[in-house]
Amino acid sequence: MNSFLxxxxxxxxxxxxxxxxxxxxxxxxxxxxxxxxxxxxxLWLDMRILGVVGRGQPFAPLSRRFAPWIGWGxxxxxxxxxxxxxxxxxxxxxxxxxxxxxxxxxxxxxLTWAMAAGAKADSPLWGAxxxxxxxxxxxxxxxxxxxxxxxxxxWIAYGP
Ligand code: HEM
Numbered sequence: 001m002n003s004f005l006x007x008x009x010x011x012x013x014x015x016x017x018x019x020x021x022x023x024x025x026x027x028x029x030x031x032x033x034x035x036x037x038x039x040x041x042x043l044w045l046d047m048r049i050l051g052v053v054g055r056g057q058p059f060a061p062l063s064r065r066f067a068p069w070i071g072w073g074x075x076x077x078x079x080x081x082x083x084x085x086x087x088x089x090x091x092x093x094x095x096x097x098x099x100x101x102x103x104x105x106x107x108x109x110x111l112t113w114a115m116a117a118g119a120k121a122d123s124p125l126w127g128a129x130x131x132x133x134x135x136x137x138x139x140x141x142x143x144x145x146x147x148x149x150x151x152x153x154x155w156i157a158y159g160p
Contacts, residue, residue: 001094008089017087024087031080035150038073041066042112042146049115049139051130059126060119067116074109097159101152108145111138 008014017023045066047053054062085092092098115138119126129135 002090005089005093008086011086014086014089017083024084027080027083027087031077031084034073034076034080035153038070038077039146039150041069041073042108042142045070045112045115046139046143049126049129049135055130059129060122063116063119063126067112070112074105092156095156095159097152097155101149101156104145104148104152108142108149111142111145114138115142 017027044053045059045063048057048059048062081092115126125132125135129139
């Protein structure tokens with residue numbers, strides 16, 4: 001693993017990212033804007049499931065509207081995140097907070113996919129989610145995991 005990371009650190013892309021002043025802050029800014037889009041969309045869907053917002057609105061059209069923002073937002077996060085990793089390969093991948101963040105992302109990604117796919121298939125669980133204990137539990141777990149991902153992302157800079 002370490003020799004692979006050393007090799008990544010010597011690639012022209014990694015050297016370029018390290019040598020130019022504007023690239024890393026710009027990539028970080030895009031990463032943070034994508035965090036905002038993803039988190040807002042997930043928050044809105046989870047709050048609808050919990051019955052805090054949009055009680056009169058059915059969940060399925062809301063999910064059709066916001067789920068693509070989450071999906072494409074995560075693609076942007078993946079691309080910008082990979083560039084940040086290329087700049088300093090040993091900094092993130094061996095970092096405990098980065099590993100926690102990726103594990104939480106896999107779980108919340110699966111939950112979000114299940115939500116969107118269930119709503120699309122007209123599953124009764126998502127018909128009136130504010131009355132369904134299981135749907136509410138999924139929404140709460142989802143919110144906790146998104147918060148954990150954001151916190152762990154910020155903590156990468158201070159982690160072991
Ligand atoms: C999809 C794969 C992702 C990868 C590969 C990735 C990778 C990274 C990397 C390498 C950093 C820089 C850490 C540092 O050097 O200090 C970072 C920062 C961060 N990431 Fe991600 N990330 C991903 C997804 C996400 C997601 C889904 C979120 C939250 C919704 C997120 C939130 C953050 C936050 C809040 C920071 C700190 C930004 C800062 O303080 O400047 N990331 N990420």
